Amino acid sequence: MIECTTSKESGLAWLNIKGRIDTNTAPQVQKELDDLIAAGEQKIVANLEEVHYVSSAALRVFLVTQKQLKRSGGEVILCGAAPSVMEVFKLSGFDQIFRVMAGKEEI
Numbered sequence: 001m002i003e004c005t006t007s008k009e010s011g012l013a014w015l016n017i018k019g020r021i022d023t024n025t026a027p028q029v030q031k032e033l034d035d036l037i038a039a040g041e042q043k044i045v046a047n048l049e050e051v052h053y054v055s056s057a058a059l060r061v062f063l064v065t066q067k068q069l070k071r072s073g074g075e076v077i078l079c080g081a082a083p084s085v086m087e088v089f090k091l092s093g094f095d096q097i098f099r100v101m102a103g104k105e106e107i
Contacts (some may be wrong), residue, residue: 001025004032010107012077013041018050021058029058033065033076040076045107049080054088066097077101 002019013036021029036044046062047053066076079101081089088093101107 002028004029006032006036009045010065011103012043012045012107013039014047015044016050017046019084020053021051021054021061022053023057026055026057026061030061030064033061035075037068040071042069043077044069045072045077045079045101047104048082048085049103051085052065052082052096054085059088059092059094062098075099077107079104 002017002021002025004018005016007016015029015032015033015036017029019025033044044065062076062078069075075098077099078089080103081100086095086100089098089100
């Protein structure tokens with residue numbers, strides 16, 4: 001189960017995600033990100049404060065979106081990931097591909 005909501009804060013588009021991002025839920029996250037891009041958003045903050053698990057499917061979603069946004073000068077910013085989730089990003093080297101923020105106050 002996953003819940004996604006979008007908002008605008010500090011001039012940035014926020015995708016607030018709650019739950020697990022795995023093979024079953026990654027398509028929903030991808031659709032939300034695609035919708036933000038279609039709406040013209042260039043900088044998207046993925047709020048991961050309430051995400052407790054990410055699989056390789058989640059990594060793929062974020063990587064595809066990052067590549068798409070980089071072509072037009074945008075980016076995905078990862079925010080608020082729990083230590084266990086951040087460990088997955090670090091082990092895969094994604095902490096070098098994305099800007100990572102510990103929490104909203106850093107943005």
